[in-house]
Amino acid sequence: MTTSEPIPHAAFAVFGDRVELAVNYVEFLRSAGIERGLIGPREGDRIWERHVLNSTAVASRLGVGESNRRISVTDIGSGAGLPGIPLALCRTDLELTLVEPLLRRSNFLEEAIEVLGLKEAGIEIRVIRGRAEDADVVAGAKESDVVTARAVAPLAKLAGWCSPLIRQGGQLIALKGESASKELERDASALRKNGLVDAHFETVEVPGADPTYLITATKSGTTAADTSKVRRDKLGTNKRRK
DSSP states (O other): OOOOOOOHHHHHHHHHGGGHHHHHHHHHHIIIIHTTTSSSSTGGGGGGGIIIIGGGGGGGSSSSTTOOEEEEEEEEEOOTTTHHHHHHHHHHTTTEEEEEEEEEHHHHHHHHHHHTTTTTTOOOEEEEEEEEEEEEEEEEEHHEEEEEEOSOOOOOHHHHHHHGGGEEEEEEEEEEEHHHHHHHHHHHHHHHHTTEEEEEEEEETTSOOOOOEEEEEEOOOOHHHHHHHHHHHHHTTTOOOO
């Protein structure tokens, strides 16, 4: 799968020796992605800057894996594979799980992995069909170092869905719209109730891409429900009356 369209200069810097895979992914989005309704029909000329390079803004926020251990990233509501597949292409130290509840979209993701030859390229990537809160998903993706979500749901809902999948000290990284800072202000308490702390908003610029708006939060050891239980125990309200 090749294209005669010029490759953005930024793509070479971002994807390195995997730039051809990135080009093929863009063409797959432009063809099958649009045909199957995963990418808007007017997005064909903006896939690099609006979707693929834009998604790689998360890469610099993933930290560095330990020796001989990859960073486990779970992408919730992956849809067309954004930001999961671009992250897999620009970072060689990741283990990606793409979670998608809709059959036609999960089939698209499986096909993309096969058509692009991602596993043959040494990329650790898999698809789980289901919702983030499903038992099978939790069992298969829990203790992730990072959970990502791109325009999936309001932050309050996202916190409840994603928190059980993140290891203690791991992160939720949500890709949002321009009103992300207001959303964080509105839903900060929901994050804390689900054990997600130190939340902050930032705008990340990747050369050749539209700005990416991120909300990042860290998984603490306790949730609001855990704290409430400790308080009740200290007060003795959970003890059997004599």
